[in-house]
Amino acid sequence: MNMNSLKGEHVHKRNAVCILGTGDFGRSLGMRLIKAGYPVIFGSRNPKNSALLPGGAEVFTHADALKRSQIIFLAVHRENYDFLQPLCDLFDGKVLVDVSNNLKINQYRESNAAYLSQLVPKAIVVKGFNTVSAWALQSGNLDANSQVFVCGEDGEAKHLVMDIARSIGLTPLDQGSLLAANEVENYPLQLFPMWRLPFIITAGLTVLIYLYCLVTDVINPYVTKQVDDSYRIVVSIPNRVFPIVSLILLGLVYLPGVMAAFLQLYRGTKYKRFPNWLDRWMLCRKQLGLVALAFAFLHVFYTLIIPIRYSVRWKWMQYTIKESKKNQTAEYNQWWFWSVDLYLAMGIVGFGLFVLLGITSLPSVSNAVNWREFQFVQSKLGHVTLLLCTAHVFVYGSNRFLDISRYKWGLPLPYMLSLVIPCIVLVLKLILITPCVDSKITRIRDRSHGRRSE
Numbered sequence: 001m002n003m004n005s006l007k008g009e010h011v012h013k014r015n016a017v018c019i020l021g022t023g024d025f026g027r028s029l030g031m032r033l034i035k036a037g038y039p040v041i042f043g044s045r046n047p048k049n050s051a052l053l054p055g056g057a058e059v060f061t062h063a064d065a066l067k068r069s070q071i072i073f074l075a076v077h078r079e080n081y082d083f084l085q086p087l088c089d090l091f092d093g094k095v096l097v098d099v100s101n102n103l104k105i106n107q108y109r110e111s112n113a114a115y116l117s118q119l120v121p122k123a124i125v126v127k128g129f130n131t132v133s134a135w136a137l138q139s140g141n142l143d144a145n146s147q148v149f150v151c152g153e154d155g156e157a158k159h160l161v162m163d164i165a166r167s168i169g170l171t172p173l174d175q176g177s178l179l180a181a182n183e184v185e186n187y188p189l190q191l192f193p194m195w196r197l198p199f200i201i202t203a204g205l206t207v208l209i210y211l212y213c214l215v216t217d218v219i220n221p222y223v224t225k226q227v228d229d230s231y232r233i234v235v236s237i238p239n240r241v242f243p244i245v246s247l248i249l250l251g252l253v254y255l256p257g258v259m260a261a262f263l264q265l266y267r268g269t270k271y272k273r274f275p276n277w278l279d280r281w282m283l284c285r286k287q288l289g290l291v292a293l294a295f296a297f298l299h300v301f302y303t304l305i306i307p308i309r310y311s312v313r314w315k316w317m318q319y320t321i322k323e324s325k326k327n328q329t330a331e332y333n334q335w336w337f338w339s340v341d342l343y344l345a346m347g348i349v350g351f352g353l354f355v356l357l358g359i360t361s362l363p364s365v366s367n368a369v370n371w372r373e374f375q376f377v378q379s380k381l382g383h384v385t386l387l388l389c390t391a392h393v394f395v396y397g398s399n400r401f402l403d404i405s406r407y408k409w410g411l412p413l414p415y416m417l418s419l420v421i422p423c424i425v426l427v428l429k430l431i432l433i434t435p436c437v438d439s440k441i442t443r444i445r446d447r448s449h450g451r452r453s454e
Ligand SMILES: NC(=O)C1=CN([C@@H]2O[C@H](COP(=O)(O)OP(=O)(O)OC[C@H]3O[C@@H](n4cnc5c(N)ncnc54)[C@H](OP(=O)(O)O)[C@@H]3O)[C@@H](O)[C@H]2O)C=CC1
Pocket: 020, 021, 022, 023, 024, 025, 026, 043, 044, 045, 046, 074, 075, 076, 077, 078, 080, 083, 099, 100, 101, 102, 129, 130, 131, 132, 133, 134, 135
């Protein structure tokens, strides 16, 4: 009749979940599970001493709790696992989830989950949930870090655990067999794991290109002509480095996607794992994109201040004085007007789309759009952004190349390097969207689907 009775019915459909250990993690997980409608049964060394447990949960001794449920979360530190040995027979055919973390990377020879499955051979051990903190579970603050890695030998057991994860608002990711547990356990101990590669690439590119420009723009004029152009260190050179690095990074965001599509095309199936490096690269695309966006922002700000820079105004003044002394005006150059407006416009629109891409990658926004919308924005719009930004840089540079008198040997090398990866991506993408190749890919994906449902 009313909502409560409906909810009550819903609750009855959920299977009871047992949690061994009433510490921080056990309690937080129990609270979330109860909110999601699961009956929760705690197993504790002191069942009477349980004032802090979430309301609605029941507490028993370990043995009694185990008898009441088919799925068990073990919220106890690895060092204390031996209490399970006498209870071994109660685990027969049950799913046992290992959520434990260690204090150091590779602290033990075998993963905690492997150790557990030796200790309790009758249980079906699944590793998971160790990447969420008790605090995040309790506060419901899962937006930023809702990913949980799950691995185990038994597919059905894994699905059960992944369903539970989903029902409490987490995003489970299947990592394969229990052999992956080592990696899954090391993950939370790494500092910014997804950011490491993007950070190294960005820092490397930035330093190299900066140094190159330093040599060509400051050191070379000083040594050969005794001209002191050292003021370029603070604005001119950074404003060349930022767009170049940004464009290279944006290219690197979309390169693994097109490479993966070609790999599928070559293999004729999409159900074969990608090589490890490609997987890793794909996983840090978002971070690469966000760094690229930050650099694009810097480029925009540095460009906006150009008119108020004293060095620039001084040069304009000198130019005007020179022209008036010669009593002549510069020629009216339509091509020049057009190309400057063109690259500025492409830069603005490209930057606008880039910001849009950044916004849609925020978890709170991507949760609000459905999968197709997200795919559309990130892939279609992403490649259009890349196209516009590449064109922006290309037209900007060709301006200088066509006018040989402005040609400096400092500009071309980093500039041309910045165009290489984006152009490769765009050409490959162009091939991929031609009707003939596109239909081939669709066929591969459809055929794979068919095979899977057989
Ligand atoms: N805290 C966190 O944010 C996270 C924790 N984890 C993992 O969850 C597990 C539990 O962590 P956490 O809750 O923080 O730890 P706590 O120390 O808060 O709780 C551990 C619980 O284990 C039980 N316990 C302790 N010693 C023994 C023993 N000798 N024999 C049997 N049971 C024992 C106790 O429950 P009782 O008194 O009821 O028997 C105790 O409350 C760990 O493996 C940890 O790595 C994973 C991700 C995040």
